[in-house]
Amino acid sequence: MSNCVFCDILAGRAPSSVVFADEQCHAFMDIQPVNPGHVLVIPNDHAASLAELDVETGAHLFRVAQRLAGALRESGLQCEGIDLFLADGQAAGQEVFHVHLHVIPRFKGDGFGFRFGPAYGVRPSRAELDRIADRVRGAL
Numbered sequence: 001m002s003n004c005v006f007c008d009i010l011a012g013r014a015p016s017s018v019v020f021a022d023e024q025c026h027a028f029m030d031i032q033p034v035n036p037g038h039v040l041v042i043p044n045d046h047a048a049s050l051a052e053l054d055v056e057t058g059a060h061l062f063r064v065a066q067r068l069a070g071a072l073r074e075s076g077l078q079c080e081g082i083d084l085f086l087a088d089g090q091a092a093g094q095e096v097f098h099v100h101l102h103v104i105p106r107f108k109g110d111g112f113g114f115r116f117g118p119a120y121g122v123r124p125s126r127a128e129l130d131r132i133a134d135r136v137r138g139a140l
């Protein structure tokens with residue numbers, strides 16, 4: 001076994017329920033689903049974080065996730081909406097350090113959702129937004 005459970009799945013050393021696979025990615029059922037139909041899309045080449053992920057592969061993960069979202073809506077599973085979610089870094093909630101894009105079927109009353117922090121709802125000034133935009137632009 002490697003120290004990456006997703007690499008173990010890709011190598012066939014750990015079980016998975018695959019829904020899609022190609023030369024760049026695999027998609028399989030999350031073993032701890034938020035709702036039935038919760039799929040993970042992962043790159044075939046190990047990348048612990050977005051910073052390590054080839055941008056074309058990243059685009060491909062989204063392409064496949066978009067297709068899966070359509071499939072989930074057509075699947076007959078309870079699915080009134082879809083969340084795409086990617087946690088990059090421990091502080092963001094990443095638990096397995098092999099990039100994975102969640103495709104989560106959602107429906108009213110499913111109980112899942114984001115929790116907002118105490119600063120949420122305090123609108124920054126335009127000057128503050130512009131200052132922050134400058135910082136991000138400068139880092140591009």
Ligand SMILES: [Zn+2]
Binds near residue numbers: 004007
């Ligand atoms: Zn891995």
